[in-house]
Amino acid sequence: MKGYSSILGTLCLAIYLLVFCGGRVSAQCNSMALDGNIGGAIWNSFDTYSDVLNGETFNEFITLSYSASYGENCPGWKLRVKALGNFTNGSTTIAPQFVSIRFNKVQQGSLSAAAMGVSNTAVPLSTTDVTLINSNAAFTAPPDYYTAHKFDMLVAGGSHLLVGSGTYTATLRFTLYNSSNVAVATKDFQASFNVVYSNSCTGATLSFHQSAQNSFNTYVQQMGGATVTEAINVQYAPNGATCRGWTLRVRAAGNFVNGANTVSPNFFSLRFNRVVSGSPSAANIGVSNTTVVPISTSDAVLINNSGDSFNGGTVHRFDMLIQGGNHLLVPNGTYTGSFIFSLYNQANQLISTATNNVVFQINSNVSSYTVVLQNTANTVDMVITPALQASGVSISKPQGLKVTGYTGHQIIVKTSTANLTSGANTIPVGVVSLETIKHTSTTAGIVCYTRSLSAVDQVIVNNPLSNHTQQVVEYDLRYYTAPGDSRLSSQSGVFTTNVIFVATPL
CATH class of the missing domain: 2.60.40.2410 (Uncharacterised protein PF12988, DUF3872)
Known part of the structure; x- marks a missing residue:
């Protein structure tokens, strides 16, 4: 019976050890906890334009502590951080990507920076997790019942800091993950910095x-x-x-x-x-x-x-x-x-x-003359069918133009555009010619011309005003197209432009 008792005791001890060892594997990092403290907003930070442009670094701004219970074994752990939103000052905000966190030193604990494989590279914040430490060394307790790390906070300079003076605050969440990427501990800090310099231009x-x-x-x-x-x-x-x-x-x-x-x-x-x-x-x-x-x-x-x-x-x-x-x-x-x-x-x-x-x-001096389009001459409608395109179209406006002037002058004609347009379709204005004929009986000296329309200035009347009979003169206008003008072929639609008449001194 003693032998039996001895064998039974040994068997129970073996089972106890298996359960104990299995617990360290399946409950990896479960006893770990995060805590710490963060510095307050520096009262005179960003108080010059140079600071705003260049940014500032707040060294050892964050102290993060890790605690472990007896028997803890936490290999392959990762420390990550994220901002829970923008840095805010009332309704004014600064995006978190302009703020970075940088590992500074091991303040307390047996794991060195070299053993963990951590560098002092600044990591920009985001509203999603970014990795600060991806450790090559495990927390084990003993001896790592308490570990403390120091982190710097860096605020990048630039125009994003010129949104107004005040204290800008955001919540930063630090999270410890085990090697299976399971979050085992978190710690939130209220991170703040002051912008003293004001570039609001208020009062200007x-x-x-x-x-x-x-x-x-x-x-x-x-x-x-x-x-x-x-x-x-x-x-x-x-x-x-x-x-x-x-x-x-x-x-x-x-x-x-x-x-x-x-x-x-x-x-x-x-x-x-x-x-x-x-x-x-x-x-x-x-x-x-x-x-x-x-x-x-x-x-x-x-x-x-x-x-x-x-x-x-x-x-x-x-x-x-x-x-x-x-x-x-x-x-x-x-x-x-x-x-x-x-x-x-x-x-x-x-x-x-x-x-x-x-x-x-x-x-x-153009306004010293009076130029009037009359007898419906302000509108010229030319309907062109295939048959008329072959023979040409002519529209007359008897006494369509009346000019009053008391010094020698010329009448210039031009179109407002180089093309007649119908939506995206165009026809050169030169398909239409304008003949000007003096209607009023006057003394000799007034010369009239026929011109193909153009957006460029063209003289259609020269009036030297050598006699009082030439002070008020009416002209017949005839618009026409040449027979068989190919530029009118295969065209359909209502094509328009404006014709401008201007009297200028000789």
Whole structure:
């Protein structure tokens, strides 16, 4: 019986050892726990523009401790971290990818950095787990009942820090995984940093006025357009605000207007000319005097993300370019529009706007003549069938054109476009010719011409006005196509263009 008892005792002991060993394998890292502490937001961090550009490092900012129970064996463990959201300051946010965590040192514990295989490479945060340590060495207890690691927090510099001063906070979750990638322990920290430097531009104001305007006095000027040098003055007043990386934009409030007559702002552009007073220089701003910015009723960028801040005496001048063309063949008068300049900070927040009138003059000698299309001559409908295409089509407008003038002049005809259009289909305007015949009885001297239509100026009447009978003259107009013109073959649709008549002095 003693022998039996001895054998039974040995058998039980063997079973006990198997269960104990099996527990260390199946419950791998289960007794591990994470704890620690994190530094507070440094009160004077990011207090200069240089800090904001270059970033800052907070050394040994996080202490992470690992604890293990007796008998623990935790090989192939991994430490990972993630941000549970953006770093926030009220409604203002900074994305976590601009913040990194870097292993600094082993503060306490038997596992060296070399044994673990950990480096001091900074790891950018994300809202998903990123790996800080992928250990080659196991936690075993004993002796590793308590281990502590120090981590640095690095905040990258850049424009993402120019969203406003304040304390930015995010929750960081550190998670310990066993070799099977099962999470066995977590620890959350509230990580914060201060941005003292403010680049909000709050309080800065903008003003502008027109310092030069243009007058179009001849037909040639109306067709050629104009560049009004230093037409617009823009002044910046920081009013104590720091304002780097600012952007200046402009838009038109609507058309230029003179009574019932209008000119679209799309024919206008602005171009930076120079810094009149104050600083920074154009080179430090990063603006060129060769870039032409078209104006419309939507914001257009004149200066983008300035490389330096302005002071209280900063004034810029801009040239105004007015495109020439048929849109300027409007009655004489003062045409007034409004430009809206807007100042944005580097975070693309609107800081200030300035609205003022911009004007130009039409005082053209073209307007000293009266040109009237009458007797339905303002509309010419030519219906072309295959048979008519072969024989040609002719449409007459008797006394269709009436011109009144008291000095010698010529009548120019042109089309608004080079082609008659019907959707995506086109026919050259030259398929139609215009014959002009003097209808009014006058003394000799008036010469009329027949022209193939073109978008280029062509003279159809010369009137030297050598006699009072030539002051008010009516003309018959005949539009026609040549027989068998192949350019009209295989075409279908309603094709249109505008025909423009202009009286200019001889």
